[in-house]
Amino acid sequence: MRKVAVVGVGETRFSGAQEKTEVELFAEAAMDALNESSLKPKDIQALFLGNVLGDFAEGQGMVQAFAAENIGALNIPASRYEGACASASMAIRDAFMWVASGFYDIVLAGGVERAATMGTPLATRTFAMFSDARYEYPSGITFPAVFAMLAHLYSKKYGIPLKKLKEQMAAVSVQSYKYGMFNPKAHLRKEVTMDKVLNSFMVSSPLQLHDCCPFSDGASVIVLVSEEKAKKLTNKPVYITGVGQSSSGPLSNQQEYLPRLRAREISAKQAYDMAGLTPKDIDICELHDCFSIASLIAAESLGFFEFGKAGEAWERGEAGLGGKVAINLSGGLKAKGHPIGATGAGQVYEIVKQFRGEVEPERQAEGAKIGMTDTLGGDAGTLCNLILQRGW
Amino acid sequence: MEYKLTFKEYSEALKKNKVLGLKCQECGWINVPPKMACYKCASPNLDVVEMSGKGKIQTFTTAFVTSEGREDEVPYIIVLVELDEGPWIMGNLTDVDPNEATMELIDKRVKIGHKVFPGDKYSAGEGARPLFSLET
Ligand SMILES: [Zn+2]
Numbered sequence: 049m050r051k052v053a054v055v056g057v058g059e060t061r062f063s064g065a066q067e068k069t070e071v072e073l074f075a076e077a078a079m080d081a082l083n084e085s086s087l088k089p090k091d092i093q094a095l096f097l098g099n100v101l102g103d104f105a106e107g108q109g110m111v112q113a114f115a116a117e118n119i120g121a122l123n124i125p126a127s128r129y130e131g132a133c134a135s136a137s138m139a140i141r142d143a144f145m146w147v148a149s150g151f152y153d154i155v156l157a158g159g160v161e162r163a164a165t166m167g168t169p170l171a172t173r174t175f176a177m178f179s180d181a182r183y184e185y186p187s188g189i190t191f192p193a194v195f196a197m198l199a200h201l202y203s204k205k206y207g208i209p210l211k212k213l214k215e216q217m218a219a220v221s222v223q224s225y226k227y228g229m230f231n232p233k234a235h236l237r238k239e240v241t242m243d244k245v246l247n248s249f250m251v252s253s254p255l256q257l258h259d260c261c262p263f264s265d266g267a268s269v270i271v272l273v274s275e276e277k278a279k280k281l282t283n284k285p286v287y288i289t290g291v292g293q294s295s296s297g298p299l300s301n302q303q304e305y306l307p308r309l310r311a312r313e314i315s316a317k318q319a320y321d322m323a324g325l326t327p328k329d330i331d332i333c334e335l336h337d338c339f340s341i342a343s344l345i346a347a348e349s350l351g352f353f354e355f356g357k358a359g360e361a362w363e364r365g366e367a368g369l370g371g372k373v374a375i376n377l378s379g380g381l382k383a384k385g386h387p388i389g390a391t392g393a394g395q396v397y398e399i400v401k402q403f404r405g406e407v408e409p410e411r412q413a414e415g416a417k418i419g420m421t422d423t424l425g426g427d428a429g430t431l432c433n434l435i436l437q438r439g440w
Numbered sequence: 441m442e443y444k445l446t447f448k449e450y451s452e453a454l455k456k457n458k459v460l461g462l463k464c465q466e467c468g469w470i471n472v473p474p475k476m477a478c479y480k481c482a483s484p485n486l487d488v489v490e491m492s493g494k495g496k497i498q499t500f501t502t503a504f505v506t507s508e509g510r511e512d513e514v515p516y517i518i519v520l521v522e523l524d525e526g527p528w529i530m531g532n533l534t535d536v537d538p539n540e541a542t543m544e545l546i547d548k549r550v551k552i553g554h555k556v557f558p559g560d561k562y563s564a565g566e567g568a569r570p571l572f573s574l575e576t
Contacts, residue, residue, distance in 0.1 A: 177562070183567075252504060253541065
């Protein structure tokens with residue numbers, strides 16, 4: 049296998065409902081990524097694009113073909129990836145494997161979504177499609193309801209009274225808003241206090257509005273190339289040194305393992321083993337905080353904190369700048385936003401910008417060399433992890 | 441290889457308050473909902489069995505926000521129930537005020553009933569779901 053580097057990244061602002069089409073959003077992010085890489089559209093050999101709900105959001109299926117043509121990457125093979133909220137990370141992992149194998153030298157990977165454009169009722173309906181449609185949707189399952197049930201399980205399993213757990217969860221949201229406020233790409237840029245989190249309206253008990261990420265529009269794209277090409281294109285390559293992916297069946301069949309998500313633990317182990325690293329080595333991590341409780345579950349399964357202890361870590365500042373591992377300096381899904389087909393690429397975008405020292409000083413991790421992404425689709429139906437390392 | 445217990449058959453049985461599962465000939469696990477192969481050991485050698493329909497609540501939530509087309513249903517309680525035979529299944533809970541649902545519900549014993557989701561334009565028709573009530 050060859051080494052594979054990220055040599056360029058591009059991203060639109062993540063936002064609420066807006067009027068650009070998916071192809072337009074993708075094209076803007078893609079051209080920014082190409083320009084950074086000193087490459088032209090005709091240099092691209094293949095496109096790997098995450099997109100989940102374009103069919104519902106704007107009646108556009110097979111968006112990858114139109115996106116490729118639109119940016120001048122004419123007639124290249126273009127493939128769409130759908131793993132719910134983990135789609136872009138799946139796309140990047142596959143793109144990585146094709147370059148690592150030697151089949152391609154230069155590819156584009158990323159994603160685009162207009163989740164906000166759909167509006168809350170349709171977005172809630174379509175997001176529920178990532179739960180089991182026949183055996184679980186009839187019960188009225190929603191995405192917040194899945195994590196709400198995991199929150200109650202977490203409280204019970206680790207013996208943390210719900211009131212205490214809610215404060216810990218609120219600390220997660222407060223931190224994400226704090227970093228997101230300084231991120232010009234972020235969907236929600238405002239300070240939100242603990243009081244405000246705990247007094248926001250109930251979405252699905254015990255999750256309140258500020259425990260939940262927003263539906264966002266946006267696109268994020270990266271350029272992946274072989275090591276040989278990378279050396280010619282940039283003196284700041286970011287290498288992908290570990291990848292993992294796993295899947296699971298319906299939520300109810302994950303039963304006694306819950307609130308842990310086994311797919312994450314399998315996927316993360318693949319990534320760590322491949323990179324020859326352990327959780328202690330990770331400086332910065334962008335993890336899948338679709339809900340505040342999801343951050344606790346993720347940070348524990350990635351090995352950063354003991355099971356049942358992540359909430360305390362957030363409260364003590366161990367999950368932020370200057371802590372054990374700096375988590376979601378972008379603002380995470382909570383504040384940066386969650387255009388689901390693009391989210392995983394957005395996480396890689398953030399890690400690359402952090403390595404290069406190109407983010408705002410208020411949220412810049414000094415000297416970070418090793419980063420990790422964690423992207424979850426559905427109720428752990430799809431889980432992807434990537435480990436990235438600074439190449440200079 | 442023919443599917444041993446289809447969604448249609450499972451749903452029709454549930455309409456009679458019967459929960460059907462597939463017992464694995466290899467490891468003995470009972471698979472609910474039905475699969476082609478056992479979700480514990482991956483064996484495809486499975487026999488249809490009927491569950492007691494009793495179990496205990498493992499977790500719950502009250503949904504206040506829901507999907508397009510189901511707005512009239514909120515608030516409602518969703519539960520994950522561990523059936524006495526082992527498998528967990530998702531359903532709703534009746535006879536408890538959704539606004540008053542607390543962690544006290546966890547470990548409470550429940551028995552099966554059902555309610556039919558009539559379907560929407562995306563769902564390929566109706567589907568029965570478990571509607572549990574507290575055992576008294
Ligand atoms: Zn078995």
